[in-house]
Amino acid sequence: MELIILLGAPGAGKGTHALRLAEARCIPQIATGDLLRQQVREQTPLGSQAKEFMDQGQLVPDVIVIKMIQERLSRPDVARGALLDGFPRTLAQAEALSRVVPPGVSIRVIALDVADELLLERLVGRRSCPGCGAAYHIRFAPPKQEGVCDRCQTTLIQRSDDKAETVAPRLKAFHEHTAPLLAYYAKQGLLSHVDASQPVEAVYRDLVQQLAAQP
Numbered sequence: 001m002e003l004i005i006l007l008g009a010p011g012a013g014k015g016t017h018a019l020r021l022a023e024a025r026c027i028p029q030i031a032t033g034d035l036l037r038q039q040v041r042e043q044t045p046l047g048s049q050a051k052e053f054m055d056q057g058q059l060v061p062d063v064i065v066i067k068m069i070q071e072r073l074s075r076p077d078v079a080r081g082a083l084l085d086g087f088p089r090t091l092a093q094a095e096a097l098s099r100v101v102p103p104g105v106s107i108r109v110i111a112l113d114v115a116d117e118l119l120l121e122r123l124v125g126r127r128s129c130p131g132c133g134a135a136y137h138i139r140f141a142p143p144k145q146e147g148v149c150d151r152c153q154t155t156l157i158q159r160s161d162d163k164a165e166t167v168a169p170r171l172k173a174f175h176e177h178t179a180p181l182l183a184y185y186a187k188q189g190l191l192s193h194v195d196a197s198q199p200v201e202a203v204y205r206d207l208v209q210q211l212a213a214q215p
């Protein structure tokens with residue numbers, strides 16, 4: 001069983017690479033952002049609690065996210081492992097994860113490194129598919145037909161938290177709460193880095209190389 005964790009700031013490219021990598025390794029992609037947005041769309045009690053934090057670019061409280069991910073990781077499709085996109089994001093989440101991972105599981109953590117200046121442009125130009133979760137960019141990765149998803153033909157949207165005013169608090173939350181995980185996983189010898197400011201294909205190539213290089 002393998003657990004791959006993609007660690008990166010908002011807009012670093014986690015979602016862009018997660019699904020493709022997960023499919024290539026025959027494990028599910030588990031994105032806490034997608035799980036939370038689904039709860040918001042379905043107007044569940046969890047969704048309405050999470051929405052107020054997400055709309056402000058704040059992290060959703062650990063207790064909510066940890067409960068949600070524990071439930072997801074208990075499902076049968078995780079028997080071979082999973083690729084985690086957007087989790088863990090705080091030390092408390094990382095510690096909770098370490099308590100539910102059975103001994104002997106191979107854990108690889110890859111940091112997607114991108115300077116903040118690039119992230120703003122990536123996020124405000126992103127267009128997302130509410131159908132299959134695919135991400136596009138008006139300049140860097142446009143769909144074949146403007147405003148329409150290549151994969152499932154759903155009309156693309158701009159995520160409500162991709163407005164310029166919400167991006168700043170998201171980046172602040174990353175630096176305050178998530179960046180400390182880099183040292184946490186480096187200390188355990190589990191961390192490697194990829195320069196995610198390169199073009200998409202170069203980033204994907206480096207991710208595959210890192211995964212092949214690690215034990």
Ligand code: AP5
Nearest residue numbers: 010011012013014015016032033060086122126136137140
């Ligand atoms: P979430 O959905 O996880 O958002 P995020 O981490 O802010 O990450 P993004 O989805 O914005 O970025 P990404 O790295 O996936 O970038 P992408 O590949 O799309 O979380 C949303 C919210 O939910 C959080 O703010 C929080 O409130 C809550 N939440 C989620 N998980 C939580 C947790 N564990 N704990 C607490 N709260 C949680 O790429 C971005 C754009 O750039 C795209 O347009 C793409 O086409 C483009 N792009 C990507 N790579 C490249 C490249 N190499 N070159 C050029 N363009 C590129």
